[in-house]
Amino acid sequence: MQYANRPFILKPEDSPGGVGVWCALPPAIVTGPLNARNRRVLGIHVHTRRINDEKKTIDSTFPAIVLPHPDPLGMSVDIIHITPPAAYGWLDAQERGTPLDSVKCPKCNAHHLDLGHFSQNPHQMHLCGSCGSMFRPKGKGKLVSNPLSLLQPTSGFIDATERIELRSDAFYKVEVWPSTPAIIWDLDRPQFVGIHVHAYKNRTERVIDETYGSVLLDGVELDRKSLIMSLLHDYKEPKAANMFQANPKDQIF
Numbered sequence: 597m598q599y600a601n602r603p604f605i606l607k608p609e610d611s612p613g614g615v616g617v618w619c620a621l622p623p624a625i626v627t628g629p630l631n632a633r634n635r636r637v638l639g640i641h642v643h644t645r646r647i648n649d650e651k652k653t654i655d656s657t658f659p660a661i662v663l664p665h666p667d668p669l670g671m672s673v674d675i676i677h678i679t680p681p682a683a684y685g686w687l688d689a690q691e692r693g694t695p696l697d698s699v700k701c702p703k704c705n706a707h708h709l710d711l712g713h714f715s716q717n718p719h720q721m722h723l724c725g726s727c728g729s730m731f732r733p734k735g736k737g738k739l740v741s742n743p744l745s746l747l748q749p750t751s752g753f754i755d756a757t758e759r760i761e762l763r764s765d766a767f768y769k770v771e772v773w774p775s776t777p778a779i780i781w782d783l784d785r786p787q788f789v790g791i792h793v794h795a796y797k798n799r800t801e802r803v804i805d806e807t808y809g810s811v812l813l814d815g816v817e818l819d820r821k822s823l824i825m826s827l828l829h830d831y832k833e834p835k836a837a838n839m840f841q842a843n844p845k846d847q848i849f
């Protein structure tokens with residue numbers, strides 16, 4: 597199943613300086629004018645570096661990416677499609693603690709991706725999204741299938757400790773995300789767990805771009821878990837809380 601025309605093919609061996617891949621979410625909170633990035637539906641965010649600690653060679657969000665993946669016996673190379681529904685389902689499972697497995701359709705050999713209700717409820721009979729056949733994976737009990745579970749789990753999590761207190765009226769715009777675990781991460785760097793904040797002095801000048809352990813915004817203490825759950829429940833729109841009114845005239849669509 598193709599998700600994007602000519603999707604970007606990620607070959608980690610071309611980026612010995614490190615690769616990072618995330619499920620791209622819109623900000624959980626935006627103060628000030630919304631732009632396309634704030635409203636964009638999910639994509640796949642990719643960082644690559646040719647040389648460790650040097651400038652990133654890729655720092656972009658793609659509609660979907662393709663990852664050649666050698667089978668465990670090294671006999672053949674399989675293809676894993678990292679698409680927004682797969683990445684979102686994977687992230688949702690990480691946050692809720694749902695165990696994931698990965699099975700293939702016995703008829704068309706497609707990796708099976710459970711979506712919606714099926715992504716949160718282990719089940720025995722699966723409906724293939726590629727060929728439409730129903731199948732019961734041999735020798736397996738109830739499970740939730742997501743091909744991204746074939747990837748090595750990423751590690752190196754460190755809780756961010758810095759604190760920031762800010763008032764949105766001191767900035768042109770503030771954007772806030774909960775940090776999310778990387779889907780692929782082979783760098784020797786820590787993955788900071790916390791709340792990621794961008795603050796802009798004007799339309800183009802970003803003066804804060806940092807992950808914090810605790811954030812007080814306009815007198816409200818933010819909580820990473822609540823921020824991520826708000827995005828996982830309603831991930832297509834940024835959650836502009838009532839206290840943060842965006843000006844509809846500034847929206848570009």
Ligand SMILES: [Zn+2]
Nearest residue numbers: 710714722723
């Ligand atoms: Zn299924």
Ligand SMILES: [Zn+2]
Nearest residue numbers: 701704724727
């Ligand atoms: Zn099938």
Ligand SMILES: [Zn+2]
Nearest residue numbers: 792794805806
């Ligand atoms: Zn940032």
